Amino acid sequence: MSSSLGSDVLSGLKQGALFAGAVLVLTLPPPGLATSRAARSPAVARSLPVAHLTTFHGADFGAQPVSDDVRFVADWASDSGDSRGLPFVILDKRDARVFVFAPTGALIDSSPVLLGAAPGDDPAEGIGTRPMALVRPEEKTTPAGRFVGTPGKNASGEEVFWVDYADAVSMHRVRPVDPKERRLERLASPDPSQRRISYGCINVPVAFFESVVWPLLSPSRAVVYVLPETRDVREVFAQAYTVATKPPARPTAVANM
Secondary structure (H helix, E strand, O other): OOOHHHHHHHHHHHHHHHHHHHHHHHHHHOOOOHHHHHHHHHHHHHOHHHHHHHOOOOOOOOOOOOOHHHHHHHHHHHHHOOOOHHHOEEEOOOOOOOEEEHHHHHEEEEEOEEEEEEOOOOOOOHHHOOOOOOOOOOOOOOOOOEEEEEEEEOOOOOOEEEEHHOEEEEEEEEEOOOOOHHHHHHHHOOHHHHHHHEOOOOOEOHHHHHHHHHHHOOOOEEEEEEEEOOOHHHHHHHOOOOOOOOOOOOOEEOOOO
């Protein structure tokens, strides 16, 4: 074979290899298009090319029993990375219980809590600017949704974690201000309905606040997912992947209970 002919053959082989590589790139999906559904379904997984599969990274609850709704939101938050590397909290209003997670999706701890006395998922208009004396019984709700919370202090100088600053909803130590409310006894009750007493804030046991909530959440921010109680969880979180939440400033505001 002459050197000229050999050179032409080699050039042709190189062009063919480049063309084949271009075809392969065009036929493979871009990174990120594969969904976690494929990884959860063995039947589908076996029929798909390896390039279509992703690894599902759900939340780690350890031995903690949880409701289907809590697991649904926790698995999604962990698998999607929705909390953007921040710790996250899930509040199950139907069970009046809060779950605190590390950024990795591992459950740190959970606790019963006191919630808004009135069932409901939407805040009353202007509730965050009204004195507590002007809040009607039916307006004492803990709003549902996705919030980017920040640590701060209330008007009394008490450490609180603001969940929804605009509506004056925070997570704080339980305050047994009025003995007739029996907040400590209610907090210890196994009946979730007994733990509905606040104006909308999330009251947690003092020890839980000081050993879990404040150490984990106070250095920065955290994403708080408050599950609905009057609507299906998928109605509230159906578009959660695209929700853009502007975090509030580190504020000082009126106390809420």
